[in-house]
Ligand code: FES
């Protein structure tokens with residue numbers, strides 16, 4: 001079934017499943033099968049921000065005063081986040097757009113990916129301020145063993161779905177041999193790959209950022225790296241929306257409110273979904289271990305971070321219909337995290353690190369007020 | 378004054394809340410209850426709570442998926458006496 005950028009076939013988008021139905025032709029949003037995606041688009045667009053608006057110049061002084069182990073923590077987290085957003089800035093588009101079949105979800109995927117590219121650009125903004133040449137940091141991302149290990153797991157499910165979709169679109173269902181390996185391409189198999197992929201993305205958006213968020217905000221608690229923290233708060237707010245979208249997809253399938261075959265697959269692959277999540281949890285704990293290998297930082301250690309991962313994992317697992325895996329981790333071990341994750345605080349209270357666009361706005365309005373005062377109207 | 382309702386929490390605490398205390402989440406906080414939340418805006422799902430009985434009313438439309446039997450206290454208020462697990 002080859003892909004067409006504008007299928008001439010008539011179909012009723014209100015009757016299409018989210019994926020693997022007729023490909024979307026008219027981008028219309030006056031009617032929606034799953035209106036939640038249209039609402040997420042609106043919300044996400046209302047969150048628009050530009051990295052350059054956040055003044056990170058004072059962070060350089062803080063950074064230079066850090067101990068070596070603190071620098072290791074800070075830079076490693078940025079590398080890991082750069083990896084995550086590099087993947088997320090392209091993969092939902094490449095893997096999901098060719099198979100999506102309702103317009104509101106298609107546009108949500110594009111909107112979502114676009115915001116990931118803003119995140120990627122903000123890491124460059126942060127690093128450029130800290131180093132006259134940040135190349136070494138970026139180059140290490142494809143060399144560093146700890147990061148590579150995670151990258152392999154994150155991209156695996158996407159790559160698998162993309163490859164099978166390509167086989168299906170060029171050769172249709174059937175047994176296809178590529179480089180000596182036989183692939184059995186059926187619609188069922190494609191849907192299974194899609195299910196696993198969305199679970200892996202869900203785990204990524206749900207917990208993979210939180211170890212580094214915690215470190216960033218622990219620095220901010222000590223009034224360090226506040227420009228960076230401001231940016232990470234904006235990113236965290238976006239990530240929450242992304243997460244909600246993958247939770248919606250998974251729950252719609254599970255409740256049989258979309259493709260009935262996906263409901264069967266959700267039941268059939270429930271253990272795999274669980275394991276994908278728990279593997280991500282384990283990897284995040286290992287990441288915490290790696291971060292603190294040369295020593296911890298004030299206010300945070302490996303143990304606390306691992307407890308936090310478990311706490312967050314409980315919330316996230318319950319959101320998609322699993323029991324909380326860490327029953328003894330019911331209270332939040334890092335309560336100060338919450339104030340950085342409240343969405344209203346992000347723009348309403350620019351606080352320590354001012355957003356320069358606000359300043360520009362202020363200056364402009366002062367000038368125009370003064371100017372007007374001189375006029376006799 | 379807004380109408381007051383009883384909230385039974387985790388099978389142990391009995392509290393009285395009314396809409397003047399803000400969202401159900403804010404009302405719980407005013408009773409020094411340790412609450413879970415991130416966005417406080419209905420789109421992250423971190424405040425997810427089990428509604429065992431009673432009714433709540435949403436004051437703004439939540440974007441997070443609400444699974445059967447769950448509520449999001451950051452954007453709703455009690456609309457009857459309720460029993461919840463948070
Ligand atoms: S705190 Fe985010 S949905 Fe309630």
Ligand SMILES: [Fe+2]
Pocket residue numbers: 085088115116119235239
């Ligand atoms: Fe991102």
Ligand SMILES: [Fe+2]
Pocket residue numbers: 088116205238239242
């Ligand atoms: Fe994301």
